Amino acid sequence: MRLAILALQGAFAEHAAMLDRLGAEHFEIRRRQDLGQPFDGLILPGGESTAMGRLLRDLELFQPLKARITAGLPVFGTCAGLILLAEAVENGVPCFGTMGITVKRNAYGRQLGSFYTEGAVRGIGTVPMTFIRAPYIAAVSAGVEVLAEVDGRIVAARQGAQLVTAFHPELNDDLSIHRSFLSML
Numbered sequence: 421m422r423l424a425i426l427a428l429q430g431a432f433a434e435h436a437a438m439l440d441r442l443g444a445e446h447f448e449i450r451r452r453q454d455l456g457q458p459f460d461g462l463i464l465p466g467g468e469s470t471a472m473g474r475l476l477r478d479l480e481l482f483q484p485l486k487a488r489i490t491a492g493l494p495v496f497g498t499c500a501g502l503i504l505l506a507e508a509v510e511n512g513v514p515c516f517g518t519m520g521i522t523v524k525r526n527a528y529g530r531q532l533g534s535f536y537t538e539g540a541v542r543g544i545g546t547v548p549m550t551f552i553r554a555p556y557i558a559a560v561s562a563g564v565e566v567l568a569e570v571d572g573r574i575v576a577a578r579q580g581a582q583l584v585t586a587f588h589p590e591l592n593d594d595l596s597i598h599r600s601f602l603s604m605l
């Protein structure tokens with residue numbers, strides 16, 4: 421089992437540290453040649469979704485990764501990574517658009533841009549949730565399972581092999597969401 425972490429910008433190193441703690445092999449995708457290596461799952465980290473979307477296209481990673489995700493490659497998107505997977509983005513442009521969710525970017529406003537809470541994730545239990553200028557999921561299509569809500573807003577979901585969280589599990593100690601993703605591989 422080997423995971424790829426998109427490492428164009430943002431919080432990719434923190435995901436690598438989580439995978440190290442779980443004993444999962446991983447490598448970083450920075451350029452097209454990196455796609456020549458085998459991998460069984462992909463992590464799209466937090467960061468800035470517009471910048472990542474632009475880099476994905478400039479570096480010619482967009483089409484091959486979209487094809488892999490569409491073909492069923494397990495993918496875990498956190499925060500900006502969630503935005504990259506959404507088929508509709510209320511105040512931005514869709515990137516891969518492979519997941520039936522409508523996302524609202526920077527949804528908590530300036531004051532609440534960053535906050536910490538704890539909440540229940542379906543099938544996993546209560547986990548720490550760190551939000552940083554986070555999006556939330558405003559609507560889901562049929563086939564999308566809502567996994568967590570905070571204040572009535574959807575903050576985690578799954579559709580087939582695509583798992584997303586609006587918060588950053590890689591910034592806290594709790595390994596359970598990463599462990600759950602590994603079980604999907």
Ligand code: GLN
Pocket residue numbers: 465466467468469470498499500501503525526552553554555
């Ligand atoms: N606000 C960022 C965006 O719209 C996401 C923030 C994050 O990934 N922590 O892309």
